[in-house]
Amino acid sequence: MKVVEAKIVVLGSQGVGKTSLVVRYIGKMFSKHISPTIGASFFTCNINLEDARIKLQVWDTAGQERFRSMAPMYYRNANAALLVYDITSANSFAAIKGWVKELQSNVPEPMVLSLVGNKCDLQESRAVTQSEAAQFAASIGAAYCETSALHDQGIDQVFLNTASELLKMSSSSLVSSLRSYDSTDTDEKLPIGTPTEEKATHTGKVELPALNADVKLGELQKSLCC
């Protein structure tokens, strides 16, 4: 079985729901009383895709301005980034541009970027249109998706899409920081620092999900130029 180990960093302004998103996906829960992240939190998860297993090390960073100077520590050697904004806050969307610029100038190797508009359950106070976001995602070569951590919409797709892009990237063997190897024994020993959660958190296929009317907000739009 092919195993790919990748580092993924979650970036965005404070209060856009980065932690809620990650906790929803990995912990399968949602809490209204989540306190601001201090520094960064570390999660791991495994995604089985086709014939491969993608081991993700997820760095969920703090959005407060005072942690901004620490960000390089987390995105260094990252293979993927989730750029999260709040669809009800134009400022949080504008801040993404700063993050992209910073990543482009500080991370030499190619990265899988995903633009994530969270809180799409708050349609009535939307401040960032889908077309605006899709256009921006296309311009930076990112996948674009809107999600709701509250209603668990679209989040699986974000992670699955990222995993499948990482898998593609690993076959191209251009990226040295992305570790991939073949393993016959899935219980082989873990690299340092990986907690023992061995079960795959998600097994999925990458076809676009068959969406019914209720979850159309979670629609995944592949970018045009990646």
Place this chain on the structure above:
Amino acid sequence: MASTSKNIPSTANPENVTDDIEPGACTDSILNPTDSFEEFASEMSSSLEERNTLAAKSSTISEIQSEIGESSKETLRETKSSDNLQSKDDSISGSASSSNLTEQNGEDTECERDEYLRSPELVNKEKHVFILSSAGKPIYSRYGNEDKLAGLCGVIQALVSVVEEQNQDILRSISTKDCKAIFLVKGPLILVAVSKSNESETQLVLQLTYAFNQIVSVLTLTQLNRIFEQRRNYDLRRLLSGAERLIDHLLIFMEKDPAFLLGAVRCLPLPEKARENITNAITSTCSKIRDLVFAILIAGNQLITLVRMKKYTLHPSDIHLLFNLVRSSESFKTAESWTPICLPKFDATGFLHGHVSYISEDCQACLLLLTVQRDAFFPLSQAKHTIAEKLRRSNCLVAINDALNRNKELPTTNPLKHIGIPEIRHFMYKCKSTAQLFTSDPISLDRLQDYRLRHKEGGDITEKKIEKLSDIDYVRNYRKFCSQIHCSSTPAKLIFRSNSENTVLAWVTNGFELYVTFDALMEKDHAIRAVDRLLHWIKKEEERIFIMHAPTF
């Protein structure tokens, strides 16, 4: 009401006890046994000039880095470069975060502002705390919305600067009939407490110092000074967003836990063997990690163990800030965190990097591994899992849970019942040499639940209701005894006060401080005999209620 208050000369009292027992005493301490009141003394003796330039002392962190052979030059450069990044980023993200701080100044008419000062959000509170920059910009208000307090902050700033500039003097406090306002200027910040409580000026200065240290802990003194050197008019709330809650919690915590009053740390009572096993699990796992400075295990605002790098100890106030951080951050429960933490007494100039995580889902003890190495997350994460596994295998998690849940079979769960002196209603004991504290009614987790309530809802002065007194009420009552004992001009050694409500004995020796509340109208001899027995009990249980060793890596 009959109330006598007199100081008995220290020679004429329980005597023989003093010399041979100092329960909890230990030659080697993990904590700095410094008095919290020395903070006040140094504050009071500071000159105007010293006060305005909070010079950072030499950095302990870089000392450690050079000791363990880190190329300290490199790390220095690293920090510098990230600092540059910081200022560069100001322009990028400034727009995003400042949006949260709606600028309302200027729109308000003066009359509306005055009105606000009389609103229920602000009136009738027992204690206000305001923090502003020396330029008069609001940074924090315990109650209400600091945006609307720009006028008040202007007045505070004017008061401070008028006294400074025209009289070359320092404004310390203003007293009215039922209220005192305490002013503390620390570097670029002005901190003010306006209190109707029975806390003394010293105690309020101490609390303001803690609030200042909380800000330093989030930003470091270096960054704080630099920001205001660059822009005197800076709105510090941008950098503190998300940290106001730490100050809120700290203020409540200080009012409720005598640990702050006495400058001591509470330990989780544990069987000696269990604590030893826990310490061994940590030392054996971490001894090879060279850049680890402190490994601290805490639960429910109590210290379980602290293992440290040789030569370095922690100040109780730094530990209090760690308690406060863990207590107010639910987010540590969901995952392992990698967090910058500045411990102001240890080194105010820089951050330590902390691996923070709870031991396991079934044990609410939180492990903090603090290092000078910013890339050490993975080795520390590995160490944490090894430690957790060892603790589970040696049944230490059960011991911790028993203590936390106050298992009825433990003698420390209900000490008064166990000691068997019915006249004692409450006591608190501080061992001075180790800066550790034990009280008869250990603060319970449920009592701290109200931490979660928005602070805005509480804090009102209420009419006294007579019901069963809690730990907090006794502690409130001890405050004035405590300030008499620590009074710098005429310190008391022993205070015995008996009236129709209760009898309080406060006693300080070289080794300890003890505060006991007895039934009303207690005889002096009787009280002294009871105290004697109490001290013997503490001595007997000292290995359980105190940390008697000072392990190093």
